[in-house]
Amino acid sequence: MSTEATVNWEETVPTTQEIEQKKPKIGEQAQAQLVQRIKRLLIEQNAVLVAHYYTDPILQQLADETGGSVSDSLEMARFGKASTANKIIVAGVRFMGETAKILSPEKTVLMPDLEATCSLDLGCSAEDFIPFCDAHPDHTVVVYANTSAKVKARADWVVTSGIATKVIKHLASEGKKILWAPDRHLGKYIQSVTNADMLLWQASCIVHDEFKADALLALKEKHPDAKILVHPESPYTVVEMADVVGSTTQLIDAVKNMPEQIFIVATDNRIFYKMQQDAPNKILIEAPTGGVGATCTMCAHCSWMAMNTLQGILDVLEKGTNEVTVEEGVRLKAFESTQRLLDFAAKQ
Ligand code: 13P
Numbered sequence: 001m002s003t004e005a006t007v008n009w010e011e012t013v014p015t016t017q018e019i020e021q022k023k024p025k026i027g028e029q030a031q032a033q034l035v036q037r038i039k040r041l042l043i044e045q046n047a048v049l050v051a052h053y054y055t056d057p058i059l060q061q062l063a064d065e066t067g068g069s070v071s072d073s074l075e076m077a078r079f080g081k082a083s084t085a086n087k088i089i090v091a092g093v094r095f096m097g098e099t100a101k102i103l104s105p106e107k108t109v110l111m112p113d114l115e116a117t118c119s120l121d122l123g124c125s126a127e128d129f130i131p132f133c134d135a136h137p138d139h140t141v142v143v144y145a146n147t148s149a150k151v152k153a154r155a156d157w158v159v160t161s162g163i164a165t166k167v168i169k170h171l172a173s174e175g176k177k178i179l180w181a182p183d184r185h186l187g188k189y190i191q192s193v194t195n196a197d198m199l200l201w202q203a204s205c206i207v208h209d210e211f212k213a214d215a216l217l218a219l220k221e222k223h224p225d226a227k228i229l230v231h232p233e234s235p236y237t238v239v240e241m242a243d244v245v246g247s248t249t250q251l252i253d254a255v256k257n258m259p260e261q262i263f264i265v266a267t268d269n270r271i272f273y274k275m276q277q278d279a280p281n282k283i284l285i286e287a288p289t290g291g292v293g294a295t296c297t298m299c300a301h302c303s304w305m306a307m308n309t310l311q312g313i314l315d316v317l318e319k320g321t322n323e324v325t326v327e328e329g330v331r332l333k334a335f336e337s338t339q340r341l342l343d344f345a346a347k348q
């Protein structure tokens with residue numbers, strides 16, 4: 001059975017440039033007014049904004065200023081669950097909103113744009129994935145958080161990039177064979193670190209896939225003192241060149257805590273906002289997404305993350321639209337595999 005998804009979604013993916021061009025251009029004053037209206041509504045509705053590091057810095061700032069959270073996908077899940085707010089506004093992509101709902105069914109979860117998805121989620125449909133799992137009943141099914149609720153519901157474990165290696169090491173120490181999905185690069189990286197017996201689904205992140213090892217090598221030659229930081233969704237040839245491989249939070253911590261001054265960063269470039277905030281004197285260089293003659297469609301910024309806007313947040317707060325729902329039977333099963341992640345993380 002093939003591990004490739006059969007749905008042909010690639011042709012419909014908007015480029016980041018297209019998404020950015022569609023956004024209405026607003027002046028500083030109008031933007032400040034939007035921010036004020038959102039702040040007031042967040043308080044009135046006992047709502048909290050949870051934003052991923054890849055979203056527009058203006059949204060990250062707003063989440064910080066209003067007692068929300070700016071974080072990686074593991075912390076987004078934890079924060080939403082622990083929050084006492086009635087309503088969670090998730091600025092990120094669809095699986096992040098679904099994870100919030102899976103863990104907090106009593107809360108209303110809204111997203112600025114429900115079309116904001118992820119190539120890993122699209123590349124691993126439940127229709128393809130469930131029979132694949134059924135064909136390998138002797139394997140423990142571990143899925144990355146970047147999947148639909150239905151895929152999580154079929155899994156034994158959900159993991160995020162921040163904790164995947166530890167979970168797989170733990171399972172391998174119990175002699176388990178692993179069926180891993182959907183990111184093939186992350187799977188290969190984990191396999192190289194843990195030596196676990198892993199069967200890999202073959203999807204990938206459309207953004208990180210564009211980082212190029214040959215161009216990175218040329219860049220490193222120009223900046224020999226720079227340290228290379230890589231998110232493990234990148235191709236293995238890029239991962240092999242890294243001084244640090246880690247989740248978004250782990251890469252931010254590396255910039256903050258390492259003594260070096262210059263960093264080449266292979267992940268979505270909106271992360272530079274937090275890195276620069278935490279380490280204002282360090283120099284950050286974007287890892288190349290195209291070698292000689294190559295082009296990029298994402299150009300180091302996820303087009304789906306780019307769909308999150310201030311106007312979108314205001315609209316959902318004013319109109320109550322874009323609610324994330326998960327069918328209860330699916331949610332209950334997905335809760336088990338996702339809660340297993342949180343329980344494991346709490347013991348680390
Ligand atoms: P993190 O869990 O590292 O934040 O990654 C989420 C993601 O979508 C990376 O592309």
Ligand code: SF4
Pocket residue numbers: 093117118119120146205206207208233268302303304305
């Ligand atoms: Fe998905 Fe990649 Fe975008 Fe992260 S950056 S949400 S993995 S497409």
